[in-house]
Amino acid sequence: MIRVLIIDDSALVRQLLSHMLSQAEDIEVVGCAEDPYQAREMIKELSPHVLTLDIEMPKMDGIAFLRNLMKLRPMPVVMVSSLTEKGASITLEALSLGAVDFIHKPKKDIATGLIEYKDELLEKIRQAAISRVKPNSPPPPEQEYPTKLKSRVVAIGASTGGTEAIQRLISQLPANFPPIVIAQHIPAAFSASFAKRLDLNSQMTVVEAVGNELLRPGCVYIAPGHCHLAVKRVGVNFHTLLLDTEPVNRHKPSVDVLFDSVADVMGKAAIGVILTGMGRDGAKGLLKMRNEGAHTIAQDEASSVVWGMPGSSVEIGAVCEQLHLDKIATRLLGLLKID
Numbered sequence: 519m520i521r522v523l524i525i526d527d528s529a530l531v532r533q534l535l536s537h538m539l540s541q542a543e544d545i546e547v548v549g550c551a552e553d554p555y556q557a558r559e560m561i562k563e564l565s566p567h568v569l570t571l572d573i574e575m576p577k578m579d580g581i582a583f584l585r586n587l588m589k590l591r592p593m594p595v596v597m598v599s600s601l602t603e604k605g606a607s608i609t610l611e612a613l614s615l616g617a618v619d620f621i622h623k624p625k626k627d628i629a630t631g632l633i634e635y636k637d638e639l640l641e642k643i644r645q646a647a648i649s650r651v652k653p654n655s656p657p658p659p660e661q662e663y664p665t666k667l668k669s670r671v672v673a674i675g676a677s678t679g680g681t682e683a684i685q686r687l688i689s690q691l692p693a694n695f696p697p698i699v700i701a702q703h704i705p706a707a708f709s710a711s712f713a714k715r716l717d718l719n720s721q722m723t724v725v726e727a728v729g730n731e732l733l734r735p736g737c738v739y740i741a742p743g744h745c746h747l748a749v750k751r752v753g754v755n756f757h758t759l760l761l762d763t764e765p766v767n768r769h770k771p772s773v774d775v776l777f778d779s780v781a782d783v784m785g786k787a788a789i790g791v792i793l794t795g796m797g798r799d800g801a802k803g804l805l806k807m808r809n810e811g812a813h814t815i816a817q818d819e820a821s822s823v824v825w826g827m828p829g830s831s832v833e834i835g836a837v838c839e840q841l842h843l844d845k846i847a848t849r850l851l852g853l854l855k856i857d
Contacts, residue, residue: 520647523566524550525557525583526598527575531623534632535570535598535639542640554583561591568594568646571617573608581611588616594646596639598623606711613681618646618823622705645678645796649823670696670854671733671749671756671788673780673807675773677703677795679823683843684793685716688738690847693721696854697733699741699749699758701776703769703795706743713740729760741771748779756783767799773827777803786811789853791846792837793817795827805836813853814838815846 522545524535532550539545548564551557553575561569569587573580584595597620599609609620619642624631632639672695676684680702688698704712710726716738717724724738725731727747731739733756741747746761759779766772773792777800780788790807792800794817808814814837816828821843831837841849 520545520568520643521548521564521566522546522568522570522643523548523557523560523564524570525552525554525575525580526550526570526572527552528572528628530628531572531598531632534629538633538636538639539643545640545643554578554580557583561587561593566593568596568643570596570598570621570643571612572598572623573600573605573612581608581615584612584615584617588651592616592651594618594649594651596621596642596646600625606705606708607715609708610681610711610715613679614685616651618642618649618651619678641796642678645824645826649679650820651823671780671784672696672698672791672850673749673776673788674698674700674791674793675702675776675795675800675803675827676700676793677769677773677797677799677824677827679794681712683817683823685719686843687791687793687847688716688720688722688724690844691720691722691850693736695722695851696735697756698722698738699727699733699747699776699780700738701741701747701771701773701800703771703773703799704743709740709743716740727758727760729758731758733757741776744770746771746775748775749783750779751783767797769797769799773800774803777807781806781810781812784810784812788812789850790814791816791850792828792831793843794822794824796824797826798830800827801830801834801836804831805834808836808838815849816840817843817846 595617713726727739748759750759816837818840819825
């Protein structure tokens, strides 16, 4: 039984979340707190397995509470956030502090809006309960890298836990690194903020893809939250391609769509990396990349928040090697060096 503590200053939201979660046979709502101070005492008394945490609360905001929690008693947290530009920025900060995932809080008609997210919320609570939560630690120090790298493309896919994993990986790469294309499961309102956050913490230039961009060394292209990202060949060059088509594996953007296109147009001149995430999206696409001669890497189970997507990739034979998150950047540089 998964023991959940709900933290939200809205009595209506506490009631709705409690009702929805209590309907699941494997989840028990052990309590509801209206502010972080009350929550702190309830955590000590009730020992919940997972917290749902509102961002905007009186007395102490959710970010300050989360920061203290991850220092003193790291545990799985699912944020309840608004789909706004400000909400996106704060949510990404929460994920960087150690929150496992987030659920949307509707601006209007909260009762109906939250019910629409019921299945998603239940699944995220279940995944949070088995996730690996560790105190936040700085990435390894930057190293000196060679300036000559083979002209290739690196394709990265991720979901739950991926925003922080991607930032950690990209921050270790030099400004002259080959172009990177990324599909991260993320809402449309969050992808631009995610790209900006990565850009501020990277030597590379990180942008949200707009379509038909030439893939340039030193640049990272993030899939928008409302479109699939693919790669197309234009003469001797490669460009981004946005596809406003149906979700694949229930996701848009889908990692499989990105990996399939890279396999088709790049073949062995690409590297595929699948990071932490819930589900199986990306596994088949990574296998296609490997079958076309690409080198493929999966984040290992020990360093993944959720080993769903990497684990599924390993299971079907799509992975050349499994690596700890903090070793992937060095391995990529090793693969891309000119002898």
